[in-house]
Amino acid sequence: MITLKNVILRRSAKVLLNGASVTINPGEKVGLVGRNGAGKSTLFALFNGTLHEDGGDFSVPPSWRLAQVAQNMPETDESATDFVVGGDTRLVELREALALAEAGHAADPDDPDIGMALAHAYTDLHDAGEHDAVPRAQALILGLGFKVQELDQPVNSFSGGWRMRLQLARALMCPSDLLLLDEPTNHLDLDALVWLEAWLQKYAGTMIVISHDREFLDAVTDVTLHIAHEQLTRYGGNYSAFETLRAQQLELQQAAFSKQQDKIAHLQKFIDRFKAKASKAKQAQSRVKALERMEKVAPLLAEADFSFEFKEPGNIPNPMLTISAASFGYLQDDGPPRTILSGVNRSVLAGQRIGILGANGQGKSTLVKTIAREMRALAGTVTEGKGLNIGYFAQQELDVLRPQDTPLEHMVRMARELGPNARERTGEQDLRGFLGSFNFSGDMVKQAVGTMSGGEKARLVLAMMVWQRPNLLLLDEPTNHLDLATREALAVALNEFEGTLMLVSHDRALLRSVCDEFWLVGRGRVSDFDGDLDDYQRYLLDEAKRVREEARLATREAENAAIPAAPPASVAPQDRQQRSGQARPLKRELAQVDEQLAAAGAEKTALEARLSAPLPAPEIAETGRRLKALNEEIGRLEERWLALSDQIEALAAG
Ligand SMILES: Nc1ncnc2c1ncn2[C@@H]1O[C@H](COP(=O)(O)OP(=O)(O)OP(=O)(O)O)[C@@H](O)[C@H]1O
Numbered sequence: 001m002i003t004l005k006n007v008i009l010r011r012s013a014k015v016l017l018n019g020a021s022v023t024i025n026p027g028e029k030v031g032l033v034g035r036n037g038a039g040k041s042t043l044f045a046l047f048n049g050t051l052h053e054d055g056g057d058f059s060v061p062p063s064w065r066l067a068q069v070a071q072n073m074p075e076t077d078e079s080a081t082d083f084v085v086g087g088d089t090r091l092v093e094l095r096e097a098l099a100l101a102e103a104g105h106a107a108d109p110d111d112p113d114i115g116m117a118l119a120h121a122y123t124d125l126h127d128a129g130e131h132d133a134v135p136r137a138q139a140l141i142l143g144l145g146f147k148v149q150e151l152d153q154p155v156n157s158f159s160g161g162w163r164m165r166l167q168l169a170r171a172l173m174c175p176s177d178l179l180l181l182d183e184p185t186n187h188l189d190l191d192a193l194v195w196l197e198a199w200l201q202k203y204a205g206t207m208i209v210i211s212h213d214r215e216f217l218d219a220v221t222d223v224t225l226h227i228a229h230e231q232l233t234r235y236g237g238n239y240s241a242f243e244t245l246r247a248q249q250l251e252l253q254q255a256a257f258s259k260q261q262d263k264i265a266h267l268q269k270f271i272d273r274f275k276a277k278a279s280k281a282k283q284a285q286s287r288v289k290a291l292e293r294m295e296k297v298a299p300l301l302a303e304a305d306f307s308f309e310f311k312e313p314g315n316i317p318n319p320m321l322t323i324s325a326a327s328f329g330y331l332q333d334d335g336p337p338r339t340i341l342s343g344v345n346r347s348v349l350a351g352q353r354i355g356i357l358g359a360n361g362q363g364k365s366t367l368v369k370t371i372a373r374e375m376r377a378l379a380g381t382v383t384e385g386k387g388l389n390i391g392y393f394a395q396q397e398l399d400v401l402r403p404q405d406t407p408l409e410h411m412v413r414m415a416r417e418l419g420p421n422a423r424e425r426t427g428e429q430d431l432r433g434f435l436g437s438f439n440f441s442g443d444m445v446k447q448a449v450g451t452m453s454g455g456e457k458a459r460l461v462l463a464m465m466v467w468q469r470p471n472l473l474l475l476d477e478p479t480n481h482l483d484l485a486t487r488e489a490l491a492v493a494l495n496e497f498e499g500t501l502m503l504v505s506h507d508r509a510l511l512r513s514v515c516d517e518f519w520l521v522g523r524g525r526v527s528d529f530d531g532d533l534d535d536y537q538r539y540l541l542d543e544a545k546r547v548r549e550e551a552r553l554a555t556r557e558a559e560n561a562a563i564p565a566a567p568p569a570s571v572a573p574q575d576r577q578q579r580s581g582q583a584r585p586l587k588r589e590l591a592q593v594d595e596q597l598a599a600a601g602a603e604k605t606a607l608e609a610r611l612s613a614p615l616p617a618p619e620i621a622e623t624g625r626r627l628k629a630l631n632e633e634i635g636r637l638e639e640r641w642l643a644l645s646d647q648i649e650a651l652a653a654g
């Protein structure tokens, strides 16, 4: 059981918890929610012991084994599989113990104690799951969206987002009683997200997860811990249940507040009226006291206090951008450039609002980065309209922030670098005011960016982008890290934006609300996507199946190449009869598999039809999961079918 009693928690001068008390029971699945900067990640630091309470009592059972996702970018050339296996810390310890025992045994083979220690080391290692560590690790890696051929590739050959996925797999690999996940979905696409949900639902220990993703929280949590106004409040139920309860509470609070306001007004009137009269002065005085005593019910202002807008862009070129006969990809130090997308012919027109879809790793970010001039096209041309002013927002942009500098210093530097801007005033006071409109209060404009929370950094980058008055917005996963209120503010601002917009996001709500056409990046091409987001979800599932099939074909080809052809030995006539006898059970099974395949196919069609109708979120998730399982089953059946028909054919040909 985790308990907090009257805990006070501070970061520098900022008080994050002031007398917070809460209990988390073993086995509970807790969603930790709250605004950006409320102190969620700081609370994790308390849980994992990197930070201590500044007051009150905090305790976690000392015997609990803790698993959490390391936040650093791994820089090793270990293979993905080994790296993830290494997440099982107990296994690693026991392997070391075994190595020691083996060394001891080699030095002194006759010492019975060392012999005993060696035997123990072997059993311990076996009990810790050494025998299936590799397949367990690989199941995690594949579940998080990696391809079979990537299992043995070195960690540092993957891009940042994929390396963070490996960090996540490593944490899941570690046997634990307490699992801490801080925004685990930020680097995932829909496929991997659905897989992670299923995995977490089976996790047996106590789990605390920080997330701003409502659908994800609903799928994996049954208790919600809300951090706000320096307090922690526990709600039984998932995020939706919490929202409902909280809305009711706020309503009650609002009602109490209005009632109190009425009363205050009444008292005030009394005081005003009687103050003038000497005879009533005393009564007035007591009323003044009553007014002072009256405890103010906190007004709700703080709840939905954030909104911003993109400034009207000056001139908008049309077309904004023309891409012709272009190839996009990476230059490599050793070897030829790696082309990711080719034959790209596209124009971006003024006022278009384009959602860019595509499974992870297909080249969405490559496309966006090339348009943002972060990368050069490998071939062809990207022609920009005159006066094009790109506002680029991406995950890695957060790294561009200088940790030592404050938000104000960032703004001042940017204003200086961009030179005098006719429409914006660049005095320090103006910049402070501008930051204020993005919820950076007086103190925060002077706080080092390195100490700010993820959401605060993202908000700063957003503010810097808005200040530049772009006419083309290129947004690559802009809502990662942002809390729900800020996401909504962003959606509203994007809807009102008059320029052109290109958006990559796994936030379906955002895509739906701001885009009206979609491009699909996949199989090395960029094409129009005819359909809506439900069609897209189906497309993703089919695509996953296609990739799996390709992998299977590749392995089978490799096997065929490795295994010599059937021996050409001459076959005696009586063998033929024997063979037809052998073929009978095979044919029977083949017929069965045929039937199962037909049934699975029918269910698949039905599920897909269901997904095309508007469904409540939990049902989409559930149907998606079933569809995924079904596709896997179909894959297995097809494989069996092929194996059987191969065998039957071989017998017949024999
Ligand atoms: N070393 C520090 N000095 C001053 N303030 C700090 C320091 N570290 C954190 N803070 C502040 O403490 C607050 C809580 O930070 P924390 O990272 O816990 O927020 P969070 O709830 O995880 O937010 P997010 O949803 O954005 O991740 C933030 O306002 C942050 O700016």
Ligand SMILES: [Mg+2]
Pocket (backbone or CB within 6 Å): 040, 041, 042, 182, 453, 454, 455
């Ligand atoms: Mg955080």
